[in-house]
Amino acid sequence: MKELSLNILDIAGNSVKAGATCVQITITETDETFLLVFKDDGCGMTKEQVENVTDPFFTTRTTRNVGLGIPFLKLAAEQTGGSFSIESATAREHPENHGTTTTALFNKNSIDFTPLGDVISTVTTLIMGSPGIDWRFTHTYGEKEVCIDTAEIRAVLGDGVPLDSYEVIEWIKSSLEEEYDSFYNN
Amino acid sequence: MTVDFLAAKLNLEPVCCPNPQKEVTGAYIGDLLSWVMGRAKAGDAWLTIMSNINIVAVAALADTALIILTEGVTVDEKTAETALSKGVNIFTSQEPAYETAVKISQLL
Helix, strand or coil, rough: CCCCHHHHHHHHHHHHHHHCCEEEEEECCCCCEEEEEEEEECCCCCCCHHHHHHHHCCCCCCCCCCCCHHCCCCCCCCCCCEEEEEEEEEECCCCCCCEEEEEEEEECCCCCCCCCCHHHHHHHHHHHHHCCCCCEEEEEECEEEEEEEEHHHHHHHCCCCCCCCHHHHHHHHHHHHHHHHHHHHC | CCCHHHHHHHEEEEEEECCCCCCCCEEECCCCCHHHHCCCCEEEEECCCCCCHHHHHHHHHHHCCCEEEECCCCCCCCHHHHHHHHHCCCCCCCCCCCHHHHHHHHHH
16 A cells, blocks of 8 residues: 555554454654554454465455455565564453554665555544544654543543534544644754 | 467466466556546556565555566565466566556556
């Protein structure tokens, strides 16, 4: 994909499908590396599923027998000289503490590093699509940080205000834009 | 024209060809797989330098006639085996994508 933000949208969709109630998307940058971690509390995957998840012909979808979200993210990371891994615990085997953690490490200085792109649209699209999930998005680079936590927003607004209402999404969008403005310009 | 006819005309080296009678009706050049997936047309010869297993999935989804790995690029055994089992034709060209595409254009 031309932008990592599109990969993020795709991979986070897996957490939604896994029935997660809380999804954390964390980007940790240094001068050399870009670390992208997805952590959810969804139904998890079996050992066999984890082993096969980077195979494009292995998918949970029933409409066609090819799934490319994970293979594309793995490729994007590895073509920068980075790495990719997935850990998962199923709800059946670990009823108290289940979910999936997907980690992609990129070498930022590689010529084949895909730019992050419009991550604000990705985050607002995810919130709009599944307003009931607790989304926590954090992007740090040294001391600088951008963060949005829909559980916090929900606690302030109360249960009567749906997070996918136009005003809330616009507020989240402008809040992220402001944070990113100082993130990149100072 | 068929895949085996094109391969013979262009001196393409076969990696695997489970579907030699498939019709070639056009060509597409691209290396960003997600981009190719949405743009290559059914029946295209897809010219690329990418060689990981994901190309087999993209070719299967886009229903391209064959993959031509340009500039002598090769694939690993697992990719070749998967392509064979999924009915995806793969060939190698020693020439770059542009020269290969020009020759295809003359045959179409």
